[in-house]
Amino acid sequence: MKLRPDMDIGKNIQLLRQxxxxxxxxxxxHMHLMGLNISKSTYAKLETNRMNIRVSxxxxxxxxxxxxxxxxxxxxxYQP
Numbered sequence: 001m002k003l004r005p006d007m008d009i010g011k012n013i014q015l016l017r018q019x020x021x022x023x024x025x026x027x028x029x030h031m032h033l034m035g036l037n038i039s040k041s042t043y044a045k046l047e048t049n050r051m052n053i054r055v056s057x058x059x060x061x062x063x064x065x066x067x068x069x070x071x072x073x074x075x076x077x078y079q080p
Contacts, residue, residue: 007073007076008049008076009049009053009072009073009076010046010047010048010049010050011047011049012071012072012073012074012075012076013046013047013053013061013072014047016061016065016067016071016072017047017061017065019065020064020065020066020067022064022065024040024043024044024047025040027043027061027064028040028043030060030064031043031057031060031061031064034060034063034064036056036057036060038057058072
């Protein structure tokens with residue numbers, strides 16, 4: 001059984017990264033400095049919502065993008 005993300009936050013991750021004026025490579029470098037070993041392909045899957053984000057990754061992106069947690073969920077409707 002494969003788990004699928006139930007909320008598409010990938011687009012918001014991408015928008016927050018662009019607002020922070022960071023490339024994917026720069027974002028990944030920041031994550032590595034924070035002790036998170038993430039590949040470019042894995043990060044790209046987060047932005048395209050093809051992979052579930054880990055809590056540690058979400059916390060790191062919040063810090064890197066100087067964002068609030070709510071920013072990742074703007075415009076999303078939760079439907080279980």
